[in-house]
Amino acid sequence: xxxxxxxxxxxxxxxIDNVTFSWQVFHDYFQTDRHRREDAKKRFFDGKITYxxxxxxxxxxxxxxxxxxxxxxxxxxxxxxxxxxxETLQELKRNGLKLAIISGSIxxxxxxxxxxxxEFFDDVFxxxxxxxxxxxxxxxxxxxxxxxxxxxALRKIAEREGIKxxxxxxxxxxLNDKKIIEEAxxxxxxxxxYDELKxxxxxxxxxxxxxxxxxxxx
Numbered sequence: 173x174x175x176x177x178x179x180x181x182x183x184x185x186x187x188i189d190n191v192t193f194s195w196q197v198f199h200d201y202f203q204t205d206r207h208r209r210e211d212a213k214k215r216f217f218d219g220k221i222t223y224x225x226x227x228x229x230x231x232x233x234x235x236x237x238x239x240x241x242x243x244x245x246x247x248x249x250x251x252x253x254x255x256x257x258x259e260t261l262q263e264l265k266r267n268g269l270k271l272a273i274i275s276g277s278i279x280x281x282x283x284x285x286x287x288x289x290x291e292f293f294d295d296v297f298x299x300x301x302x303x304x305x306x307x308x309x310x311x312x313x314x315x316x317x318x319x320x321x322x323x324x325a326l327r328k329i330a331e332r333e334g335i336k337x338x339x340x341x342x343x344x345x346x347l348n349d350k351k352i353i354e355e356a357x358x359x360x361x362x363x364x365x366y367d368e369l370k371x372x373x374x375x376x377x378x379x380x381x382x383x384x385x386x387x388x389x390x
Contacts, residue, residue: 176358176389177335178270180326182287183277183298187286188382189254192346194281198208201247204233208325223321227299240307244280253285254363256383261292262385267390270333272324274349275319292389297325322352341389343382345369359365362383 180280184191191197199209209230216226264271272295273282279300282289290296297317305309317325330337338357342349345364353359353373361373363380371375376382 173265173270174390175339176269176341177339178272178333179264179341179343179363179389180272180274180329180352180356182346182349183273183275183281184340185345187254187273187345187382188200188251188277188281190251191281194251194277197251198234198239198244198278200249201229201243202234202237202239204237208233222316223314223318224314227318228312231299231312231314232299235309239309241280241303242307244278244301244340246282248281248284251281251285254380254382256381257317258286260382260386263386264389265292269389270335272296272325272329274315274317274322274342274352275300276315295325295329300334315344319348320351322349323355326352326355328369341385343385358388360388 178276181187184194192349212226212229214222215222218348263269269295273293275298277298279298290371297315299315300313301309302311324339326342330340337355340356341360342352343360343362344357345362347369349368350372353369358375359373361370361376362385364370364376
């Protein structure tokens with residue numbers, strides 16, 4: 173019987189290469205107001221606004237720039253799918269594991285690189301941008317499950333599916349993955365530059381090939 177039943181992934185730097193924060197990629201491309209961005213960031217970390225309010229604030233900066241869906245795809249042109257990502261997802265599915273995304277990233281990134289991502293992932297927790305018939309932003313749904321709240325999303329899936337936390341895997345690369353890596357039965361720090369995260373992970377993988385995680389899971 174398989175030791176693990178659920179594998180959860182971060183997006184930026186894990187499923188997608190050449191990126192630390194997809195949000196920053198879009199801010200740079202749309203040349204949004206840095207002072208307004210920094211102000212919102214400070215207000216979040218000072219506890220004056222929620223994460224969802226912070227995310228909605230930043231997405232509205234793109235809306236002001238009349239950002240279209242094709243613009244988001246153009247902005248992401250220098251990014252690429254992590255080596256071995258598709259083979260890894262296919263192998264995990266073939267072995268009957270449930271897959272999830274728990275990330276602070278944005279749906280347009282996945283739509284560009286894994287257009288059929290909903291066929292692979294049983295649960296997807298990230299921020300979503302919806303577009304109207306003119307391809308302009310019509311509405312936004314910011315995730316409430318980023319930072320420490322990523323661990324809440326993991327617990328939510330596990331509880332619903334009747335899976336123990338020790339049967340769960342999380343694969344991530346950034347400091348906002350600390351809490352969820354501590355909660356998961358197997359925490360994998362993948363393509364990670366932060367000793368703080370590496371210290372608490374069960375496994376550290378520096379090689380940029382997602383297939384490297386399979387030997388620890390299957």
